[in-house]
Amino acid sequence: MQDIIKAIEEASIKIKELIETGDTGKSEQENSTGDTQLKLDIASDVIIEDIFKTIPSIKAIVSEEQEEIVSLNEDGEYLIAYDPLDGSSLVDVNLSVGSIYGIYKGGFDAKSIIASVYVVFGPRVEMVVAIDDVKMYRLKKGKFEFIQNIVLEEKGKLNAPGSTQNCWAPYHKELIDDIFNDGYRLRYSGGMVPDLHQILLKGGGLFSYPGTTDRPKGKLRQLFEVFPFAYTYEKANGQAVDGFKRALEVETTHIHDTTPCFFGSNTEINRVLEVYKKNG
Ligand SMILES: O=P(O)(O)OC[C@H]1O[C@](O)(COP(=O)(O)O)[C@@H](O)[C@@H]1O
Ligand SMILES: [Mg+2]
Ligand SMILES: [Mg+2]
Known part of the structure; x- marks a missing residue:
């Protein structure tokens, strides 16, 4: 595993350089999810794969x-899925971005994840490694x-509500409004890595990206x-759910x-589970 962490460190130093000097324009290609790829998406992917x-x-x-999945070593132990x-799309406005790595053993599915690493490219570059604890x-x-x-507190102060608001279910809107009415502050940049990093470092809160009508x-x-x-x-003493169950129990049928x-600290996630159980 240490060799993988070292490889991520090496790739991150190169990606930092790419972000600072690379072309932020669009490529001619789309990825599997239908997003137009930026030249930076493709170039950072090449750095990591190499x-x-x-x-x-x-x-x-x-x-x-x-x-598709790329096979590397028949006798290798680990599978890595990465963003x-x-x-x-935040690079051209000079907001923070990141890289995310899930390390799996046995299969590309939730039950096989055994470690996770993310890297934040902000004013500083930080890497967070979760194995038994979060460092x-x-x-x-x-x-x-x-x-x-x-380590997360039991309850936080930040609320990061993602996705298109006019496509939210009424009970989801009510949940988010109630959280704000309880004094939580809005913190949402549109970058999952810095938004989740902020909640982790400020003790807690809620990041949501619900299912919507669209x-x-x-x-x-x-x-x-x-x-x-x-x-x-989870390793930082918080929780992650899909509204009804642990995110790490969600089935994967396609990569x-x-x-x-x-994602959040316990108080906020328990609140989500209660509202979704009543309405979903
Ligand atoms: O603009 P929205 O709909 O709130 O979506 C924001 C989310 O989309 C993402 O940018 C998706 O990631 P990619 O940039 O890798 O496609 C997340 O980082 C972020 O949390
Ligand atoms: Mg992404
Ligand atoms: Mg991406």
Whole structure:
């Protein structure tokens, strides 16, 4: 596993350079979910794949930016699903973006996830590794240095409500309004990585990306986005659910499947479960 973390560190240093100097324009291609790929999405995907190809412990990889699973080493132990540049459309307005990695063993599904890593590219570059606990590192002079463990409080103060509001179910709108009425503050940049990182570091709160009338299965992708963060939130003493059950119990039928998702500290997630149970 250490070789994989080292590979992610190496890729992140290159992606940081790419973000700082690369072309933020669109490519001519679409990915499997139908998003127009930016040149930066494709270039960061190539950086990661090239580095992972050199690691013998990796059996196969799958990227948000590629159609199929890529087999690397027959005898490898680990499977990695990754989103090379999450929130890439925020690069041109100079907001924070990130990379997300889910490390799986045995299959590309929720029950097989055994570790998760994400990297935030903001004013500083930070890497958060969840294995047994959640550890944060910061890039300083070309090296990732341990900074702190991350543990959520029971209840937070931030609310990050995602997706198109005029497509929300009435009970979802009521839940979000009630949370604001209880004094929570809006914190939503449109980048899953910095938005979830902020909630983790500020002690807690709620990030939601529900199923909506236009996208009943939500937008965020199970293998590359939802399961890795679900793993991190659970290891940080928080929770991640699809409205009704743990996100890590959601079935995957296709590598690019999406799911509604909610991440947060215990108080807020219990509140989501109560409202969805009554209405869903
Ligand atoms: O603009 P919306 O609908 O709230 O969606 C925002 C979400 O979409 C994403 O940008 C999707 O990720 P990609 O940029 O990798 O496609 C998340 O980072 C973010 O949480
Ligand atoms: Mg993404
Ligand atoms: Mg992406």
